[in-house]
Amino acid sequence: xxxxxxxxxxxxxxxxxxxxxxxxxxxxxxxxxxxxxxxxxxxxxxxxxxxxxxxxxxxxxxxxxxxxxxxxxxxxxxxxxxxxxxxxxxxxxxxxxxxxxxxxxxxxxxxxxxxxxxxxxxxxxxxxxxxxxxxxxxxxxxxxxxxxxxxxxxxxxxxxxxxxxxxxxxxxxxxxxxxxxxxxxxxxxxxxxxxxxxxxxxxxxxxxxxxxxxxxxxxxxxxxxxxxxxxxxxxxxxxxxxxxxxxxxxxxxxxxxxxxxxxxxxxxxxxxxxxxxxxxxxxxxxxxxxxxxxxxxxxxxxxxxxxxxxxxxxxxxxxxxxxxxxxxxxxxxxxxxxxxxxxxxxxxxxxxxxxxxxxxxxxxxxxxxxxxxxx
Amino acid sequence: xxxxxxxxxxxxxxxxxxxxxxxxxxxxxxxxxxxxxxxxxxxxxxxxxxxxxxxxxxxxxxxxxxx
Numbered sequence: 001x002x003x004x005x006x007x008x009x010x011x012x013x014x015x016x017x018x019x020x021x022x023x024x025x026x027x028x029x030x031x032x033x034x035x036x037x038x039x040x041x042x043x044x045x046x047x048x049x050x051x052x053x054x055x056x057x058x059x060x061x062x063x064x065x066x067x068x069x070x071x072x073x074x075x076x077x078x079x080x081x082x083x084x085x086x087x088x089x090x091x092x093x094x095x096x097x098x099x100x101x102x103x104x105x106x107x108x109x110x111x112x113x114x115x116x117x118x119x120x121x122x123x124x125x126x127x128x129x130x131x132x133x134x135x136x137x138x139x140x141x142x143x144x145x146x147x148x149x150x151x152x153x154x155x156x157x158x159x160x161x162x163x164x165x166x167x168x169x170x171x172x173x174x175x176x177x178x179x180x181x182x183x184x185x186x187x188x189x190x191x192x193x194x195x196x197x198x199x200x201x202x203x204x205x206x207x208x209x210x211x212x213x214x215x216x217x218x219x220x221x222x223x224x225x226x227x228x229x230x231x232x233x234x235x236x237x238x239x240x241x242x243x244x245x246x247x248x249x250x251x252x253x254x255x256x257x258x259x260x261x262x263x264x265x266x267x268x269x270x271x272x273x274x275x276x277x278x279x280x281x282x283x284x285x286x287x288x289x290x291x292x293x294x295x296x297x298x299x300x301x302x303x304x305x306x307x308x309x310x311x312x313x314x315x316x317x318x319x320x321x322x323x324x325x326x327x328x329x330x331x332x333x334x335x336x337x338x339x340x341x342x343x344x345x346x347x348x349x350x351x352x353x354x355x356x357x358x359x360x361x362x363x364x365x366x367x368x369x370x371x372x373x374x375x
Numbered sequence: 376x377x378x379x380x381x382x383x384x385x386x387x388x389x390x391x392x393x394x395x396x397x398x399x400x401x402x403x404x405x406x407x408x409x410x411x412x413x414x415x416x417x418x419x420x421x422x423x424x425x426x427x428x429x430x431x432x433x434x435x436x437x438x439x440x441x442x
Contacts, residue, residue, distance in 0.1 A: 058440045136378055144383075148391045152398040159402035163409040171405035178432060186439050255401070260394040266438050267389035273382040 005331050006078045007206045009338055011199050013085040015226040018195035020092040021104040022052060022230025025191065027238040028101070028261070028281035029183035032254035032288075034362060035243030038176035041234070041359035047177075048184040049232035055188020056196075056224030063197025067112050068274070069129050075120035080112065081202060082334065083119075083324020086341045087111025087316040093348040094315075099237035099245075099357070100308040103276040104191065109134055110316030115324025117317070130313075133274065138309060141264075141275040142283030149260035149284040153291025156252040172251035179258035186265050187277055188227065195223040236357040242282065244365055245301045247289030257281075257288035279309065397431050400424045 029051075030044040039047065065073060066081065088107035095102040109130075116124050160168050199222075200215040209216070215223075243249065249257070261277075261284040268275040282305060289297040323341070326333045404424030407417040 055439070132378060136383075140383055144387045144390060148387075148394045151391060152394045155395060155399050156402045159399065160406045160409075163406045167409040168405055171408060172401075175401055175405075175428075182432065182435055182439075185436070189439055252402075256394075256398050259398050259401075260390070262435060263393040263397070264386065264390040266435060267386045267393065270438060271382050271385050271389070273379060273386050275386070 004078075004206065006082065006327070006334050007202060007208075009334055010078050010082045010085070010202050013082055013089070013338075013341070014195050014198045014202070015222055017085045017089050017092075017104075017108065017198075018192065018223055018226035019230035020089050020096070021191050021195070022049075022227035023233060023235045024092050024096060024101065024104055024230075024238060025187055025277060026231045026234050027242045028277050029180050029187060029258075031239045031242035031281075032249050032257050032285060033176050033180040034239055035249045036173065036176065036251045036254045038173040038251060038254065039180070041236075041239075041362050044180070045232050045234040045359075047181060049228040051181050051184035052188035052192065052231050053224045053228040055185045055190075056192035056220060056227065058185070059189035059193055063193045066198050066201055067109065068133055070109050070126055070133060071112055071116040072120065072124040072126065075116060075124040076112075077119075077328075078202060078205065079328035079334070080115040080119050080324050081198060082327045082337065083115030083322075084108060084111035084113075084316075084320045085198070086323035086337055087114055087318070087320025089341060090319045090344050091312060091316040093345060095308055095312075096235055096237060097348050097352055098308070099241040100305055101238050101242055101278050101282055102305075102308045102312045103138070103278045105194065105276055106134060106138065106309070106312040107316045108194065110313035111320030111323075113313070114317030114320035114322075118321040118325045119328060134313060137273070137275050138279055141279035142286070144275075145260055145264045145280040145283035146287035146290070148264055149257050149287025150291035152256035152260050153253050153288045156256050157292060160252065169251045172255045175255045176251060176258060179255055179262060182262045183258055183265070183277075183281070184231075186262060186269075188224070190265075190269070190277065192220075192223045192227045195226065196220060199223065234359065236359065236362045237352070240357055240362050240364070241301065241305075242285055244363060245298065246282075246285050247295055247297045249285070249288065250292070253288035253292055253295075256291065257284040260284045260287065393431070397428060400431075401428050404428065 033039045088111040091107040196215045203209040261281045264280045323337045327337045404421045407421035410417045
């Protein structure tokens with residue numbers, strides 16, 4: 001098996017992207033369970049990691065395209081994929097540092113669009129598909145999930161209004177463990193597939209695998225482990241924002257939010273209208289705040305998230321374009337991009353140490369939000 | 376450019392019906408469970424609701440794994 005430097009680098013980078021994907025998205029499944037105390041922080045990320053790994057093996061449908069038709073895939077080469085992945089990783093790290101949830105799929109799409117545009121011209125980017133598959137779902141996801149969770153939360157409180165509060169909290173806590181596990185499982189089947197698809201298609205392009213091949217077991221295992229490890233290490237900063245930053249969450253709200261997110265994600269994958277897990281989960285949490293009488297949603301925090309979503313695609317595209325262009329210069333370019341990406345990762349890590357968020361303090365209110373909001 | 380409004384509408388309908396059904400059943404179950412001492416019927420209602428919820432979760436697992 002003869003693999004060029006670039007192919008090896010692409011595979012390693014794809015696994016690194018998968019890791020940041022897990023890291024970023026633990027919050028989607030587990031933020032509300034951690035916030036309500038249904039699961040301890042360590043337990044929550046552990047459960048989520050296991051279900052993500054199981055999910056990676058469970059799904060029979062493997063991504064057959066890298067970009068879902070957003071760019072002309074006949075024009076894609078390893079340097080473009082590498083550039084796209086670097087763009088996505090850099091954006092994921094930056095938003096993690098700021099504690100903002102953002103869609104890993106959008107970051108990947110953005111990176112690929114930027115890298116393809118510079119390498120093959122704007123004709124190679126299918127802008128109508130971008131609107132159809134990225135922009136419209138991004139606008140629709142939080143609204144749909146938000147309305148669904150508002151209705152579910154309202155109902156949960158209405159039905160159990162006269163129940164003993166302590167007993168009620170216990171019941172919904174138990175329910176939350178199941179609903180959070182389902183979100184994790186659905187996440188694993190979706191997101192681990194993306195990385196498997198990227199690696200498999202890279203191996204096919206390099207001639208290591210025959211055309212149309214399914215991912216080898218090693219690729220499935222590697223992708224599953226990378227996303228699980230990222231999940232297990234827990235993006236505590238994002239978990240804190242989603243669990244504590246948007247609204248105070250009680251167990252009925254957490255349960256309703258997770259159930260609504262799962263139902264929306266599953267409905268979207270069944271109908272074939274792809275929605276981002278991040279946007280759905282965030283919308284559901286906001287909805288659970290709207291659906292409870294007299295609870296307060298911190299719209300300022302929601303606005304910051306929406307801004308991050310707006311910038312995800314273009315920002316990743318710019319980084320992807322620069323990285324892809326540099327990598328296409330040859331081995332030296334590839335090494336330069338790889339070193340630059342590692343430098344960004346180290347810098348993000350060091351900056352995060354200034355205000356560390358860990359399993360121990362994840363449930364403290366974020367300092368960025370005014371303390372008056374919690375009164 | 377064709378935006379799949381039908382698909383979007385279907386996602387919304389399926390999601391809201393499924394969520395309201397599931398959360399509603401679970402809430403009725405919990406409501407009855409917290410009064411299990413008051414009447415034997417509460418026990419039956421609670422367990423019935425939880426069994427139905429388990430069925431919905433089972434369908435969810437099936438949908439995740441096989442579709």
